[in-house]
Amino acid sequence: MPHLALYTFGVLKSPLADPAPLTRAFHDSGEAIYQRISRHPGYLAHAEAADGEAGSHFDLDWGAWGEFAVPAWYTKGRTVETTALAASLSLWTGLRPAFDAIYTGLHREALNRRYDWFERTEHPNHVFWWVSDGVIPTWQEGVSRLENLRDHGSAPHAFTFRHPFAPDGTPTTIKGIGPASDGGR
Template sequence: MPHLVLYTFGVLKAPLADPAPLTREFHDGAYAIYQKISQHHGYLAHAQAAEGDQGSHFDLDWGTWGEFAVPTWYGKGRTAETTALAATLSLWTGLRPAFDAIYTGLHREALNRRYDWFERTGHPPYAFWWVSDGVIPTWQDGVSRLEHLDEHGSAPRAFAFQHPFAPDGTPMRIKDVAPRSDRVH
């Protein structure tokens, strides 16, 4: 059974190490959001650094998720003091569970405040694609798919909620994924 991969990437207005209240608020809220999402129906796994690893995203051991990578448009720091990004890489059973996890609860509340924390880059903040059961995507896969979505728009190789594709590559309709009141525009 195929699994859905979700890669997210955002450029923060300030480095994660910044002690400002707004940065701390984002950083501290992320843990609760990850906890809630990891309990969501349809969630399978997400990239996590090896236990006890400390440093910037770029220095951590991500195991089978591969070496940490970022899109070409990321031009901020790469050290623990200067890194200004938020990125996730996760596996799901399908689009519906991913949609429900992203657009409800704590994560929905955070999305409503995204422009408090993130720069408006003009690039897509996430990309989806399907993998065969047992495949663990890498950070480089995520970057490649996000850049493809940015350059070519939604396609079976990389897509957004607005124009989703089924595992066999056929287009889906957003109404098959999202309830009417929560449709992405």
């Protein structure tokens, strides 16, 4: 059975190393959010650094998830002191579990504060695609699909909650997801 890959990317207003309270609040909320999401029904896995996160995103060993990559529009730093981004790469059993995890609880509370932390851009901030069972998506694949989404819009190859596709490539709707609902993003 196919699994749903999700890549998210955002450019932060301040580097992750910034000691300001607002940046610390963002950074500190991440661990609790990941713990909660990792227990959500339908969650399978997310990219984690194999070496215990000692370094910048760009220096870490991500194992099967591949070398860390970012979209072409990211122009901020790449060192521990200057990296100003938040990115995730995860696997899900389907759209409904991913939607429910992202738009409820602690993650929903964080989304409500996103403009405190993230720059507003014209670029998409997430992309989905289907992968075969047993396939681990890579950071580079996530970047490629996010850039494809930006350039060509939603399609079976790269899509959003607002315009989702089933594993067979047909457009789909799920209650609360898609153009007819308030919740589809």
